[in-house]
Amino acid sequence: MSLISIVGAGPGAPDLITLRGEKILKNAEVLFWTDSLISPKIAAIAPKSCELIRTSSLTLEEILPLMINRANQGKRVVRLHDGDPCLYGAITEQICGLADAGIEVEVVPGVSAYQATSAALKTELTIPNLVQTIILSRTGGRTGVPENENLEKLASIGASLCLYLSARHVQEVQTTLLKHYPADTPVAIGYRVSWPDEWLTVVPLKKMASTSLKHELIRTTLYLVSPALQPNKNRSKLYTPSHDHLFRSKK
Numbered sequence: 375m376s377l378i379s380i381v382g383a384g385p386g387a388p389d390l391i392t393l394r395g396e397k398i399l400k401n402a403e404v405l406f407w408t409d410s411l412i413s414p415k416i417a418a419i420a421p422k423s424c425e426l427i428r429t430s431s432l433t434l435e436e437i438l439p440l441m442i443n444r445a446n447q448g449k450r451v452v453r454l455h456d457g458d459p460c461l462y463g464a465i466t467e468q469i470c471g472l473a474d475a476g477i478e479v480e481v482v483p484g485v486s487a488y489q490a491t492s493a494a495l496k497t498e499l500t501i502p503n504l505v506q507t508i509i510l511s512r513t514g515g516r517t518g519v520p521e522n523e524n525l526e527k528l529a530s531i532g533a534s535l536c537l538y539l540s541a542r543h544v545q546e547v548q549t550t551l552l553k554h555y556p557a558d559t560p561v562a563i564g565y566r567v568s569w570p571d572e573w574l575t576v577v578p579l580k581k582m583a584s585t586s587l588k589h590e591l592i593r594t595t596l597y598l599v600s601p602a603l604q605p606n607k608n609r610s611k612l613y614t615p616s617h618d619h620l621f622r623s624k625k
């Protein structure tokens with residue numbers, strides 16, 4: 375049975391792909407890559423002889439037959455998606471179409487934009503006694519989200535909220551978030567995080583929209599809305615001397 379490798383490319387920097395992903399890429403004979411979101415430097419990890427197919431202007435109906443054709447020729451086919459393929463990667467429709475054609479897939483995870491952004495900020499998104507939940511979501515827009523996941527409902531939890539694909543609707547997003555988060559809640563705005571032209575800042579929630587509009591952010595922007603971004607010295611129980619666990623007795 376033929377096998378296609380779906381590989382997470384990471385957020386942009388070529389050295390943020392996993393070792394497994396890089397190894398598979400180095401052996402690719404055909405590479406399908408989302409050229410609108412992935413650095414050409416990552417596609418260039420594939421051998422010079424590799425057939426490169428850009429997918430940003432293609433439909434699923436155009437991509438699938440090409441993938442199936444190359445896989446059936448016995449070629450090592452790699453499908454590269456930005457960040458982690460499990461987030462807004464539209465891989466399910468590809469996996470189903472390939473399965474119908476008798477082609478199996480393997481999926482290699484990647485570093486997602488929210489992880490790259492929190493790393494760039496040198497922050498943890500789960501601070502003891504402050505916030506212990508991370509929500510990865512997006513606002514509706516043209517694609518829509520199920521009603522029971524609407525942004526206001528998610529905001530009411532007060533968790534660390536990572537918003538993808540939402541920059542075009544930032545004014546509406548800010549208005550909704552202000553119904554639940556205090557106006558001075560820090561919001562990180564990350565544009566092309568880990569790319570050479572990365573732009574990253576932290577502003578109070580009340581300035582989320584004006585800052586985004588001023589910098590004309592529309593694409594490749596991630597928002598991290600979180601009480602964890604404000605200075606705090608909360609300690610974990612894990613490393614507290616009076617707390618014992620399987621690997622350490624009380625000190």
Ligand SMILES: C[S@@+](CC[C@H](N)C(=O)[O-])C[C@H]1O[C@@H](n2cnc3c(N)ncnc32)[C@H](O)[C@@H]1O
Nearest residue numbers: 385457458462486487538539566567594595596
């Ligand atoms: C189609 S989604 C894919 C997300 C990707 N699978 C991931 O795990 O990061 C594209 C959106 O992810 C976010 N994104 C991806 N890479 C980014 C980066 N380097 N910096 C900021 N946001 C990014 C933006 O919200 C962008 O509009």
